[in-house]
Amino acid sequence: MIEVKNITKCYGQHKAVDNVSFTVESGEILGFLGPNGAGKSTTMNIITGYLSSSSGTVTVDGCEILDDPKGVKSKIGYLPEIPPLYLDMTVQKYLEFMFDLKKVKLDKEEHIEEVCRLVKISSVTHRLIKNLSKGYKQRVGLAQALLGNPPVLILDEPTVGLDPKQIIEIRNLVKSLGKKHTVILSSHILSEVQAICDRVVIISNGHVVADETTDGLSKKLTKSNRLLVEAEGNKSKIIDVISSVPDVKSVKTESVLSDDVYEFSVEVKEDADIRKKLFFAFAQANIPILGLRSDNITLEEAFLKLTSDTRISSRKAGE
Amino acid sequence: MGAIIKRELYSYFCSPIAYVVMAIFMFFSGLFFTVVCLVNDTSNLTYVFTNMFLITILLTPIMCMKLLSDEKRLKTDQALLTSPVSIFGIVMGKFFSACILNLVCMSIYLIFGFVLSFFVTPNWSVILCNFLGLFILSCTMIAINLFLSSLTESQMIAAITGFATGLFIYLIDNVAKAIPVAFISNIFQKLSFLSHYQDFTVGMLTLANVVFFLSVIALFIFLTIRVIEKKRWS
Numbered sequence: 001m002i003e004v005k006n007i008t009k010c011y012g013q014h015k016a017v018d019n020v021s022f023t024v025e026s027g028e029i030l031g032f033l034g035p036n037g038a039g040k041s042t043t044m045n046i047i048t049g050y051l052s053s054s055s056g057t058v059t060v061d062g063c064e065i066l067d068d069p070k071g072v073k074s075k076i077g078y079l080p081e082i083p084p085l086y087l088d089m090t091v092q093k094y095l096e097f098m099f100d101l102k103k104v105k106l107d108k109e110e111h112i113e114e115v116c117r118l119v120k121i122s123s124v125t126h127r128l129i130k131n132l133s134k135g136y137k138q139r140v141g142l143a144q145a146l147l148g149n150p151p152v153l154i155l156d157e158p159t160v161g162l163d164p165k166q167i168i169e170i171r172n173l174v175k176s177l178g179k180k181h182t183v184i185l186s187s188h189i190l191s192e193v194q195a196i197c198d199r200v201v202i203i204s205n206g207h208v209v210a211d212e213t214t215d216g217l218s219k220k221l222t223k224s225n226r227l228l229v230e231a232e233g234n235k236s237k238i239i240d241v242i243s244s245v246p247d248v249k250s251v252k253t254e255s256v257l258s259d260d261v262y263e264f265s266v267e268v269k270e271d272a273d274i275r276k277k278l279f280f281a282f283a284q285a286n287i288p289i290l291g292l293r294s295d296n297i298t299l300e301e302a303f304l305k306l307t308s309d310t311r312i313s314s315r316k317a318g319e
Numbered sequence: 320m321g322a323i324i325k326r327e328l329y330s331y332f333c334s335p336i337a338y339v340v341m342a343i344f345m346f347f348s349g350l351f352f353t354v355v356c357l358v359n360d361t362s363n364l365t366y367v368f369t370n371m372f373l374i375t376i377l378l379t380p381i382m383c384m385k386l387l388s389d390e391k392r393l394k395t396d397q398a399l400l401t402s403p404v405s406i407f408g409i410v411m412g413k414f415f416s417a418c419i420l421n422l423v424c425m426s427i428y429l430i431f432g433f434v435l436s437f438f439v440t441p442n443w444s445v446i447l448c449n450f451l452g453l454f455i456l457s458c459t460m461i462a463i464n465l466f467l468s469s470l471t472e473s474q475m476i477a478a479i480t481g482f483a484t485g486l487f488i489y490l491i492d493n494v495a496k497a498i499p500v501a502f503i504s505n506i507f508q509k510l511s512f513l514s515h516y517q518d519f520t521v522g523m524l525t526l527a528n529v530v531f532f533l534s535v536i537a538l539f540i541f542l543t544i545r546v547i548e549k550k551r552w553s
Contacts, residue, residue, distance in 0.1 A: 011553075048401040052551045074403040084398035088330055097329075100322030101402045144398065 001026040001182045002047065002152060007056030009042050016042045017053070018206040024199075026151075029178040031197030031214070032186040035307050039206040040186040041081050044156050047184070048078045060152060074102065077150035077181075081157055083141025087130035091121060091140055094129060095147065104148035111147070119143045119173065134161040142170070146177075153183045159192060171196055190303050204307035227266040227275070228254065230291035231282065235262055241285045247272040261290065320404070323412025324419070327386070331420050340382055344424040347374045352431050362439045364431070368449045368520040372513060375457050376489055380481025382420060383464035384474045386413045387543070392472045400551070410465070410543050417461045418454075425454060445522035452519020455532045456512065460485065462539035469546045488512050 002024040009017040017039040024030045034040050045051040047058050049065050049072060057064055063071040086094055095112045104111065116122045119139045124132060129140060138161055145153060158174065159167045175196050177183060187193050193200055193214070200217055202210040210217060231238050235253065242251045242264060249267040256262055268274055275292060282289050331337035351367040390396040399409050428450055435441045463484060468477040487494075492514065495507035508514065515528045 045397075050397055050401050050551070070403040070405070073401055076401065078397070078401045080394065080397045080401075082394045082397075084395040085393070086326070086330070086395055087393065088333055089326075093329065097322055097326045098398065098402075100325070101399070101404060103403060 001028075001061055002184070003057075003059040004043070004047065005057045005059070007043065007046055007053040007058065009039075009046060009051065010054045015206050017046070019056075020203065020206070020208050021056075022201050022208060022211055024182055024184060026182055027178070027180075028199060029174070029183045029185065029197045031193030031200040032184055032203065033188065033190065033193050033200055033303070034186075034203040035188060038203045038307070040203060041156055043203070044078075044154050044184065044186060045080075048076055048154055049073055050078075050080075074148075075150055076152045076154055077145035077147065079141045079145040079153075079155045079158055081160075083137055083144070085129045085137055085140060085144075088128070090126055090128055091116075091132075091143075092125040094140065095125075095143060098144045099147050102148050106148065115143045115146050118146065120169070135163060135166045138162060139166075139170075142173075149180075151181060153177060153181045155183065155185045157186055157188070159187070159189070167192075202303065202306055209306045225268045225270055225272065226294065227268060227278070228291070228293050229264045229266055229278070229289065230257065230261065231264070231287055231289050232261045233287040234260070237285070238262065238264065238287055241281050241287060242266055242278065245274055245277050245281050247274050247277075263291075320408040320412040320415075323399075323404070323409060324416045327413060327416030328419060331382075331416070336381065336385075337420055337423075340378055340420065341424050344374065344378060345427045347371070348427050348431075356431075356435070362435050362441055364428075364446060364449055365520045365522075367431075368453055369517065371453055372456065372516055373489060375453065376460060376485035377482065379417075379421075379457060379460035379464050380467075380478045380485065382417050383461055383468050384478040384481065385468070386417065386465055387469040387547075388471050388474050388477045392474075396547075400547075406544050406547050410540055410547070414458075414461060414465055414540060417465070418458050421454065421457045421461065425450065425457075442522070448519055448522045448524050451524070452516055452528075455519075455529065456516050459512070459532045459535045462536040462543075466539040466543045466546070469543045 004023070005021050007017055007020050008015060020039070020043055022030075032040050032043070042051065046053045047060070047065075049069050052066075057066070058072075059065075060072045061075055063075070065072045086097070089097065092112070095115070096108065099108055099112060113122070116125055119142050121136060121139050121143060124136055129137065132140065138158065142155070142158060145155065155174065159170050162170060171192065174183060174185060178196075178198075185193070185196065197214055199213050200210065201208055229242065239251050239253075242248060247269045249269060252265045252267075254263040254265045266274075266278075278292070279289065348367065348371065351370045352364075355366045355370075356362065356364065387396075390399065400406070428446070432441050432443070432446050464477070464481045467480045467484065468474075471477050471480075491507055492511050495504045495511065498504040498507060515531050518525055518528050
C-alpha cells in the first residue's frame with residue numbers, strides 16, 4: 001500500500017532523515033517510533049507531500065508523490081503533530097471547509113455527522129475551535145483526517161495532550177480504524193505502539209534501527225533472562241552458592257547495599273526458572289536471601305538501548 | 320479554490336477586519352464624494368477616484384496581512400498543502416477572496432451613481448471606467464501584499480512592509496523626478512502606478528494600462544507560488 005524507498009531529507013548540512021525505507025501493507029497498523037527529533041514528523045511530512053525529500057521515492061497505492069501529488073494526497077488523511085485548525089471557525093464550519101477542500105464526494109451533512117460521532121465531538125460542533133480544550137482540538141484534528149474515508153491514515157502522535165480516558169478511547173478508535181484503513185501512527189510511547197500496532201519501525205537520528213512485528217520485537221529484545229538477588233553474608237561465599245545452582249550462566253555484583261549486604265545480577269539460561277533451587281541452595285548454606293526479583297529487559301530499556309546505540313555510532317561516524 | 324474563497328470570506332466577515340476595512344473605505348469615499356461632488360456641484364467623479372489611490376494603497380495591507388502569514392503561524396498550511404489542491408489554487412483562492420472583499424467595499428460607488436442620477440444623467444461609461452481602474456489597482460495591490468504575506472509568519476511584519484511598499488509606490492513619481500540620470504528616471508516613471516491609474520480616473524480605458532496592472536498581478540502571484548513551493552524543497 002505504502003512504499004517508502006531510500007528517502008533522505010537534508011536541511012543544509014544536517015540530515016534529518018537518512019536513507020529510510022519501509023513498506024506498509026494494506027490494512028496494517030504501523031507504529032512509527034522514535035525519540036523526539038528522530039525524524040518521525042519529517043518522514044510523515046514527506047509521505048503526505050507537505051515536504052519534498054532530497055532523494056528517494058514514496059509510492060502510495062501505486063501513485064508516486066512527485067508524479068501524481070493530487071492522486072496521493074486524496075488517498076491520505078493526515079493528522080499532523082499540531083492539528084491544522086482554524087481557530088476562528090466553529091467545528092461544523094471547519095469540517096465543512098475541509099470536506100470541500102478534500103473534494104469528498106459523499107453526502108456532506110451525513111458524512112460529517114458520522115465522523116463527529118466516531119470521534120465523539122458531536123456535542124461541540126457549534127463551538128468555536130479556539131474555545132475547545134486540547135483534547136477536543138486533537139479530536140477535531142482526527143475528524144478532519146477521517147473526512148472522505150481515505151484508505152491511508154497518517155497520524156502524528158494522536159494521543160498527545162489527552163487525558164488517560166481519552167487516550168484509551170483514541171487508541172481503541174485507531175485500532176478499529178485499522179480494520180478498514182492502512183494506518184501509520186507515530187509515537188514516542190512504546191506501550192501505546194505495543195497496544196495498537198501490528199508492526200513497529202523504530203527510527204533514531206534519521207535511521208531505521210528496527211523494523212519488526214510488535215511480538216517479534218518484544219521477544220527478540222527480552223530474550224535474556226536475569227535475576228536480581230539481594231543477600232547478606234560473605235561475598236565470595238554467596239557467589240559460590242549462586243554459581244553452584246544449575247542453569248546459571250554468570251554472576252555479577254551489582255551493588256553493595258551496606259556491610260555484608262550485596263546485590264547480585266544473575267544471568268540465567270533462557271526459559272529456566274531457578275528461583276526455587278536458588279532458595280534451597282541459600283538455605284543449605286545458611287545465607288539469608290533478602291530480596292529476589294527478575295530483571296528482564298523491558299521494551300522501554302530495549303528501545304533506549306536501540307536508540308542510544310545509533311546515537312553513539314552516528315557520533316563516531318561524524319568524528 | 321472555491322472552498323478557500325469561502326473560508327477566507329467567512330474569516331473576513333467573522334472578524335472585525337472586513338468591517339474595519341469597509342468602514343474606512345466607505346468613510347473616505349463618502350468624504351471625497353461629499354466634498355468634491357456635492358459641495359462643488361459637479362458630477363465629475365475623477366477627483367474622488369484620484370484621491371482613493373492613497374486610501375487603497377494603505378488599506379490593502381490590512382486586508383492581506385494575515386492571508387498567508389497566519390497559515391504558517393497556525394500550521395494550517397499543512398492541511399492546505401496535503402489536500403488535493405494545487406498551490407496555484409490555494410494562492411488564487413486567497414487572491415480572489417480579497418478581491419471580493421474589495422468589490423464589496425466598492426459597491427458604495429453604485430450609491431454615488433444613484434445619487435448623481437437625481438441631478439443629471441451620469442456618464443455611466445466614464446463611471447464604469449473609473450470603477451474598473453480602482454478595482455484593477457486594488458487587485459494589483461492585493462497581489463503585492465499577498466506576496467509579502469507569504470514571506471513571513473507575522474501579520475505585523477506583513478502589514479508594515481505592505482505600508483512601506485505602498486508608500487514607495489505612492490512616492491515613485493517624486494523619486495523619478497529627483498533622479499538626475501534620465502535613463503533610470505524614465506524607468507521609474509514607467510513603473511509609476513499613479514500615472515497608469517490616472518488615465519482610468521479621467522475615463523480613458525487603454526490596453527497598455529490594463530496590461531501593465533495585469534502583468535504586475537501575474538508577476539506577484541507567480542512569486543507567491545514560488546515562495547510556497549520553495550518551503551517544500553528547502
